Amino acid sequence: MKAKVFDRKFDEGEDILEALDLSKARRPMQEQKRVNVDFPSWMVARLDREARRLGVSRQSIIKVWLSERLEETASNKSLNKDAQ
Numbered sequence: 039m040k041a042k043v044f045d046r047k048f049d050e051g052e053d054i055l056e057a058l059d060l061s062k063a064r065r066p067m068q069e070q071k072r073v074n075v076d077f078p079s080w081m082v083a084r085l086d087r088e089a090r091r092l093g094v095s096r097q098s099i100i101k102v103w104l105s106e107r108l109e110e111t112a113s114n115k116s117l118n119k120d121a122q
Contacts, residue, residue, distance in 0.1 A: 039057045047054050077085070082096070089099045 044054060044057055047057075085096050085099060089096045092099065094102075
């Protein structure tokens, strides 16, 4: 399908999924990479308890908390840079 036809169909709200090869679709900066991290047993127990309380997996809570902390750190660096 030519780009003009694709664009027209998209703009008109037509279904364009048949024109896409979703098997090759990627989310930039979202590719998964496996890492191994050793935690003390007390930390694993507390992570499990909090994960159960929230109804999520241990892996999910670790990813969310790390993501929040990294965003917070990036925001703080940005604020500090702006203040200088």
